[in-house]
Amino acid sequence: MWIMSEGSWWSTTESPKGWMSVRDADLFEELLHRMAVRARGARLGVVEWGAGRSTVWYTAFLELLKVPYCWLAIEHDGRYFRSEIAHQLGNRSNATILGGSDGVPRSTRTLLDAGGLVVILFDAGELWPSEVGHELDRTVDLDTYVALPAQLQFDYDLAVVDGRKRRRCLLEAARNVKAGGYAVLHDAWRRHYHCAWDGFQSGRRFGDEWWIGSQAITDFSDVLPWHAFERHVNADPIVLP
Numbered sequence: 001m002w003i004m005s006e007g008s009w010w011s012t013t014e015s016p017k018g019w020m021s022v023r024d025a026d027l028f029e030e031l032l033h034r035m036a037v038r039a040r041g042a043r044l045g046v047v048e049w050g051a052g053r054s055t056v057w058y059t060a061f062l063e064l065l066k067v068p069y070c071w072l073a074i075e076h077d078g079r080y081f082r083s084e085i086a087h088q089l090g091n092r093s094n095a096t097i098l099g100g101s102d103g104v105p106r107s108t109r110t111l112l113d114a115g116g117l118v119v120i121l122f123d124a125g126e127l128w129p130s131e132v133g134h135e136l137d138r139t140v141d142l143d144t145y146v147a148l149p150a151q152l153q154f155d156y157d158l159a160v161v162d163g164r165k166r167r168r169c170l171l172e173a174a175r176n177v178k179a180g181g182y183a184v185l186h187d188a189w190r191r192h193y194h195c196a197w198d199g200f201q202s203g204r205r206f207g208d209e210w211w212i213g214s215q216a217i218t219d220f221s222d223v224l225p226w227h228a229f230e231r232h233v234n235a236d237p238i239v240l241p
Contacts, residue, residue, distance in 0.1 A: 018054030020186065024207040025054075027228050028184070029061060031212075034223045035158060035182075036067040043068040043115060045156035045178070047149045050163020050186075051075035051119055056088045059095070059117045070115045072154055074100070076145055076164045078121030089117070097121065100144065104152070112154055120148060124164075130190075150176050159183040167196040174199030174213065182223065185211045189232070205232050 015025030036044055044067055048055060051073035062069045075081045078099065089095040094116030098105055101123040111118045122145050146168045149156065158181060159173035166185060170193070173183035183200070185193060188211035197203045200213035204220055206228040212220055220229075 016053075017057040019052060020054070021208045024186070024210055025057075027207045027210065027224065028054075029058065030225060030228075031182075031184070031223055032058060032061065032158075033065070036062065036065060038223070039067075039157070041068070043070060044158070045069070045154065046071045046158045046160065047154060047156045047173070048073045048160040048162070049145070049166070049169040050161070051081055051121075052085055054160075054162075055117070055119065056085065059092075068115060070112055070154075071117045072112065072149060072152070072156070073117065073119045074122075074145055074148055074163070075119065076122050076124040076142060077126055078123045079125065081119070081121055089119075092117065095119070099123075100148065104144075104148065109152060112152060146172055157181040160186075162186040166193050170196040170213070171199045174215070177215070180216055181214065182220075183213045185213075204229065208232055 013022045014020070015022045017025040017029065044062065046069065048071065052075070055071070055073045059069070059071050078101070086097055089097070096111050096117070097119045098108060098121070100120040104120060108118065108120070122142070124140050124142060124145070142165050146165050150172065155178055157178050159169070159177050161169045161173065161183060163169070170183060170185055174196070177183055187193070187209050188205060189209055197211065197213060201215050202218050202220070203211060203213040205211050206220070206224055209232070212224070214220070
């Protein structure tokens with residue numbers, strides 16, 4: 001079996017599509033593509049905890065494919081998003097950015113029903129709970145950030161967990177993702193996230209740093225290519241029973 005060596009281009013080069021390796025960015029794009037094909041023209045619902053460069057790229061990718069979608073992106077650091085990302089959405093007629101720290105506007109539900117991209121920004125600031133000296137960042141109240149999709153009664157086929165409170169967000173997705181849907185976790189090599197995997201019936205590492213879960217019994221080969229499940233970076237291979 002041919003396996004690319006650790007340290008090759010896909011694990012060391014950052015993708016322009018998002019803050020992840022080239023391999024991970026391309027595999028996530030393939031996942032979206034296959035889910036869109038399977039949907040057969042039905043609208044694809046996505047919730048993303050942790051908005052950024054990938055939010056811009058992958059919503060544009062769905063538009064390129066002419067896939068109807070509703071993408072709810074939730075970001076804890078509103079100042080970062082406004083200064084670094086928001087201008088990239090300036091020409092998108094179906095992209096709306098809203099503040100969430102003072103309560104989510106009543107118009108949010110209407111926007112979600114209409115489809116497109118809806119970004120909800122909270123003003124919790126930079127949070128680095130895993131860094132020395134930032135331990136108090138773990139106590140910041142992000143309850144609304146975590147529970148927002150459920151509070152909005154937003155139905156989604158895919159949950160992307162790549163922001164703060166990842167364990168809680170993953171468990172939230174386990175309870176609320178549509179039947180037959182998926183949740184993906186980035187930086188899955190961090191072992192303190194692994195306890196949330198038990199909330200899913202099926203789960204598997206893929207790419208360099210992704211994990212995918214579902215409440216269906218599946219090996220995920222219908223939505224990801226065979227090479228997605230080869231060697232991972234920063235972790236020993238996980239063998240499924």
